[in-house]
Amino acid sequence: DTEVTQTPKHLVMGMTNKKSLKCEQHMGHRAMYWYKQKAKKPPELMFVYSYEKLSINESVPSRFSPECPNSSLLNLHLHALQPEDSALYLCASSFAQGSGNTIYFGEGSWLTVV
Amino acid sequence: QKEVEQDPGPLSVPEGAIVSLNCTYSNSAFQYFMWYRQYSRKGPELLMYTYSSGNKEDGRFTAQVDKSSKYISLFIRDSQPSDSATYLCAMTGNNDMRFGAGTRLTVKP
Numbered sequence: 001d002t003e004v005t006q007t008p009k010h011l012v013m014g015m016t017n018k019k020s021l022k023c024e025q026h027m028g029h030r031a032m033y034w035y036k037q038k039a040k041k042p043p044e045l046m047f048v049y050s051y052e053k054l055s056i057n058e059s060v061p062s063r064f065s066p067e068c069p070n071s072s073l074l075n076l077h078l079h080a081l082q083p084e085d086s087a088l089y090l091c092a093s094s095f096a097q098g099s100g101n102t103i104y105f106g107e108g109s110w111l112t113v114v
Numbered sequence: 115q116k117e118v119e120q121d122p123g124p125l126s127v128p129e130g131a132i133v134s135l136n137c138t139y140s141n142s143a144f145q146y147f148m149w150y151r152q153y154s155r156k157g158p159e160l161l162m163y164t165y166s167s168g169n170k171e172d173g174r175f176t177a178q179v180d181k182s183s184k185y186i187s188l189f190i191r192d193s194q195p196s197d198s199a200t201y202l203c204a205m206t207g208n209n210d211m212r213f214g215a216g217t218r219l220t221v222k223p
Contacts, residue, residue: 016125
């Protein structure tokens with residue numbers, strides 16, 4: 001079983017709603033990631049946090065706002081999303097950021113924007 | 115040319131068959147190679163992790179890396195219906211990570 005836990009597993013939200021996705025890991029990893037995955041496509045990197053600081057933002061629209069409250073938690077705040085944002089959102093973690101560090105994924109949060 | 119090429123399939127085999135999944139890549143900086151298995155509507159699960167060239171075996175799974183050809187493979191022996199999933203190759207190097215498109219595999223009883 002994955003040691004990266006994501007909640008909720010499913011979320012349906014309207015375009016004017018504000019919601020959050022949550023992620024937790026207790027492996028002592030210091031790098032945490034958000035990926036977006038559309039059907040039949042590989043995961044696409046959105047954000048990377050390294051030692052609780054935002055390290056990479058892959059030009060993601062501001063309607064997605066990440067937050068890393070501590071070394072075990074990662075949130076993704078959602079506001080004014082569009083239907084095309086409907087996807088599987090994956091949280092992942094690794095011991096550290098950078099090559100050679102294996103990335104472990106959570107089960108994902110299925111987001112539907114209506 | 116994509117940095118990582120992976121045939122999306124679908125690939126359908128009978129139970130007990132040997133399955134061969136492959137990826138090619140163009141970036142010679144990649145040194146770490148992974149295979150993930152993803153069941154429908156689930157997150158990717160790490161199957162195999164190898165560094166540089168060579169083979170690694172874990173039960174029914176064998177990962178091979180040929181850096182000179184920029185070619186990696188995952189072999190599944192005695193395939194089972196429970197192996198039906200999408201298999202993603204991934205590779206990292208020089209602080210860059212890339213995924214293949216994923217190959218959808220169905221093992222028929």
